[in-house]
Amino acid sequence: MKTKFVTAALGAVLGFAAATTASAGTLDDVKTKGFLQCGSNTGLTGFAQPDTSGNWTGLDVEMCRAIAAAIFNDPNKVKFTPLTAKERFTALQSGEVDLLVRNTTWTMSRDTSLGLKFAGVNYYDGQGFMVRKSLNVTSALNLSGASVCVQTGTTTELNLADFFRSKGMKYEPVVFEKSDEVNKAYDSGRCDAFTTDASGLYSERLKMTNPGDHIVLPEIISKEPLGPLVRQGDDAWFNVVKWTLNAMLTAEELGVTKANVDEMLNSTNPDIRRLLGKEGKYGEGIGLSNAWAYQIVKHVGNYGESFERTVGQGSPLKIARGVNALWSKGGLMYAPPIR
Amino acid sequence: MTMTSASDTAPIAFVRHEMVQAEPPPPSMVGMQGWLKKNLFSTPGNILLTAVGFFLAAWLIWQVVDFAIVRAVFVGTSGEDCRKSPDVGACWPYVQAYWKLFVYGRYPIAERWRVDLTGLVFVVLLVPLMIPAAPLKRLNVILFFLIFPVFAFSMLVGGWFGLPHVETALWGGVLVSLVVAVTGIVMSLPLGVLLALGRRSKMPVIRLLSTIFIEFWRGVPLITVLFMASNMLPLFMPAGVDVDKLLRALIGVSLFSAAYMAEVVRGGLQAIPKGQYEGAMALGLSYWRMMGLVVMPQALKLVIPGIVNTFIGLFKDTTLVSIVSIFDLLGMINFTRTDSAWAAPTTAMTGYLVAAVFYWVFCFGMSRYSMFMENRLNTGHKR
Numbered sequence A: 001m002k003t004k005f006v007t008a009a010l011g012a013v014l015g016f017a018a019a020t021t022a023s024a025g026t027l028d029d030v031k032t033k034g035f036l037q038c039g040s041n042t043g044l045t046g047f048a049q050p051d052t053s054g055n056w057t058g059l060d061v062e063m064c065r066a067i068a069a070a071i072f073n074d075p076n077k078v079k080f081t082p083l084t085a086k087e088r089f090t091a092l093q094s095g096e097v098d099l100l101v102r103n104t105t106w107t108m109s110r111d112t113s114l115g116l117k118f119a120g121v122n123y124y125d126g127q128g129f130m131v132r133k134s135l136n137v138t139s140a141l142n143l144s145g146a147s148v149c150v151q152t153g154t155t156t157e158l159n160l161a162d163f164f165r166s167k168g169m170k171y172e173p174v175v176f177e178k179s180d181e182v183n184k185a186y187d188s189g190r191c192d193a194f195t196t197d198a199s200g201l202y203s204e205r206l207k208m209t210n211p212g213d214h215i216v217l218p219e220i221i222s223k224e225p226l227g228p229l230v231r232q233g234d235d236a237w238f239n240v241v242k243w244t245l246n247a248m249l250t251a252e253e254l255g256v257t258k259a260n261v262d263e264m265l266n267s268t269n270p271d272i273r274r275l276l277g278k279e280g281k282y283g284e285g286i287g288l289s290n291a292w293a294y295q296i297v298k299h300v301g302n303y304g305e306s307f308e309r310t311v312g313q314g315s316p317l318k319i320a321r322g323v324n325a326l327w328s329k330g331g332l333m334y335a336p337p338i339r
Numbered sequence B: 001m002t003m004t005s006a007s008d009t010a011p012i013a014f015v016r017h018e019m020v021q022a023e024p025p026p027p028s029m030v031g032m033q034g035w036l037k038k039n040l041f042s043t044p045g046n047i048l049l050t051a052v053g054f055f056l057a058a059w060l061i062w063q064v065v066d067f068a069i070v071r072a073v074f075v076g077t078s079g080e081d082c083r084k085s086p087d088v089g090a091c092w093p094y095v096q097a098y099w100k101l102f103v104y105g106r107y108p109i110a111e112r113w114r115v116d117l118t119g120l121v122f123v124v125l126l127v128p129l130m131i132p133a134a135p136l137k138r139l140n141v142i143l144f145f146l147i148f149p150v151f152a153f154s155m156l157v158g159g160w161f162g163l164p165h166v167e168t169a170l171w172g173g174v175l176v177s178l179v180v181a182v183t184g185i186v187m188s189l190p191l192g193v194l195l196a197l198g199r200r201s202k203m204p205v206i207r208l209l210s211t212i213f214i215e216f217w218r219g220v221p222l223i224t225v226l227f228m229a230s231n232m233l234p235l236f237m238p239a240g241v242d243v244d245k246l247l248r249a250l251i252g253v254s255l256f257s258a259a260y261m262a263e264v265v266r267g268g269l270q271a272i273p274k275g276q277y278e279g280a281m282a283l284g285l286s287y288w289r290m291m292g293l294v295v296m297p298q299a300l301k302l303v304i305p306g307i308v309n310t311f312i313g314l315f316k317d318t319t320l321v322s323i324v325s326i327f328d329l330l331g332m333i334n335f336t337r338t339d340s341a342w343a344a345p346t347t348a349m350t351g352y353l354v355a356a357v358f359y360w361v362f363c364f365g366m367s368r369y370s371m372f373m374e375n376r377l378n379t380g381h382k383r
Helices: A002-014 A026-033 A059-072 A088-093 A108-113 A155-166 A179-187 A198-206 A235-254 A270-275 A292-299 A303-310 B002-009 B031-039 B044-070 B079-083 B092-104 B109-130 B137-157 B173-199 B204-219 B222-236 B245-270 B274-282 B287-302 B304-324 B329-336 B347-377
Strands: A016-018 A036-041 A078-083 A099-105 A116-118 A123-125 A127-132 A146-151 A171-176 A193-197 A214-216 A224-231 B241-243
Touching: A026 A036, A026 A059, A026 A235, A036 A059, A036 A088, A059 A078, A059 A099, A059 A235, A059 A292, A059 A303, A078 A088, A088 A099, A088 A116, A088 A224, A088 B222, A099 A123, A108 A116, A123 A198, A127 A155, A127 A198, A146 A155, A146 A179, A155 A171, A155 A193, A171 A179, A179 A193, A179 A198, A193 A198, A198 A214, A224 A235, A235 A270, A235 A292, A235 A303, B044 B347, B079 B092, B092 B109, B092 B173, B092 B329, B092 B347, B109 B137, B109 B173, B137 B173, B173 B204, B173 B245, B173 B287, B173 B304, B173 B329, B173 B347, B204 B245, B222 B245, B222 B304, B241 B245, B245 B287, B245 B304, B274 B287, B287 B304, B304 B329, B304 B347, B329 B347
Parallel strands: A036 A078, A036 A099, A146 A171, A146 A193
Antiparallel strands: A016 B241, A099 A224, A116 A224, A123 A224, A127 A193, A127 A214
């Protein structure tokens, strides 16, 4: 007891703290530590943002909470490490965080050359257009001849040029250095359309004088699949992250929600019984308890609930499900069956 | 009698016996009017400059007042309220909702009294230290420089005496800004003095090491230092050992500013005439006594403006810690403005206005205090 106190005190004095080691399995390390260390954004509306009491909320944040719920049956056993775009990969590589859920685009180079692995896609983003409702434009294909506000020196600018060229349409780019300037210019009417990633369009819309006057057009002209990342070579941990996301999607597909998950335990539907751990030992297969998916839905909810609460209709952002709807509803979200 | 006859006959001869009372200067040369004429309207060119300057200042002040007060929104419960009119000004309800995060960061609500208490003790110890007439200086110095850091550390970090441990990742806002600034300031001066003495030392190894240290830290930008400390260091460390992120930043900032301070102090040392050293040596004073009693007091007094300059620069540089995701006041504002509930056209501007006022108040305060010290220590060398 005394030695323990002295060790702890010494550790505190020197500022040393036992960190995750990449050597043993991350899942075991997380279980030993008693909490999940999740790399998050330093602030991104709808994905990782604060509330007035200083808690983290957002779609990416709930992904971390869901994993904590699956492991510990407690969505609050997670600590967030805010990371800038430059820091994020080194933080994961060095073991400072257990996983990275920081609106990171899944690209081939990131998946193959960083020693990291994407465990899935929790949000399909992509470049879109926003216009004033008063223009009566319903599709990006009607934007021929429009002036478009865009941030310069980004892939956004290149995608914009490609899109208009491939459709044989003319446009007039109005470029700015900073996203705030783009926003101000569009809001003051200097251009007809505003382009950036769709999730960004919705949060920029909130900064407009009258958010209700603007709509985001349905066309998405680039692929920006955002997903959680883990270190390569730790398949057990990779599985936990991947299947947490899949369980949230499966729960939505089967209609299992935070509110009805307890009733659903008595369901006779074999898919639901397998998901909630009443049949089979799927949880044990990935090193968790068989109630892992029940815990996720009970504490966080299914993917649809999480989406609507953080970025969808339940939030000020009001992002339409669009490509993020389930495959059965015309979207891209598809989870392999739990069987 | 003769006077009457003389005045009757002789031509009037007048001899003044006292000086003519000086006429008051013409009204256009004194008082407000005179001052204005002399300083603002002396030539057509100056009249033009005055007019332009006046209108520029008036316009600027009006812009700020207009934004911060006239067009501002003072009550509201969400960003929706800050969006009512097309050219809305500052969104103060956002600051009201978030000011606790601005001050404490994400420090647990139940433990925030510890921050308050530490801040209170800091002020109680600092104020008498800054007032020359306050008694018990020696005790005060010991308390402030030796006892207070230990007290502040155990209070803020916790983990002792039943205080729950609060990890530094939760610290933020003004708390972090002040912790970084105060640590940097308190560490950099003694370190800087030692380095300056080292660089002027006659011992070659010490001189070389001091020079290398100073030139190394002056040669790299603070952003690089922070970035290396935050991102590269963990890769070099043995697995399982992790030095606290804030501590890494604190060490980086302290060493960085110590190097700058060393050069400021060395400038002061070079200005002390050789006679002062020789006089001190002739009195049989040891090296440390010579430095402590004769040279340093004069040298430091000379470079007060330079020292305070470095302090102010350091204070403002504390905002750089936000690039390694430590949420100082500016970082906290950038973080909280992403809350979708408070998204409005002017949310960010309002936050930045708060940050600007905060930094201005502290930097201006330091600047005024340094002028006060200069005047107090002025022994007639000032030109």
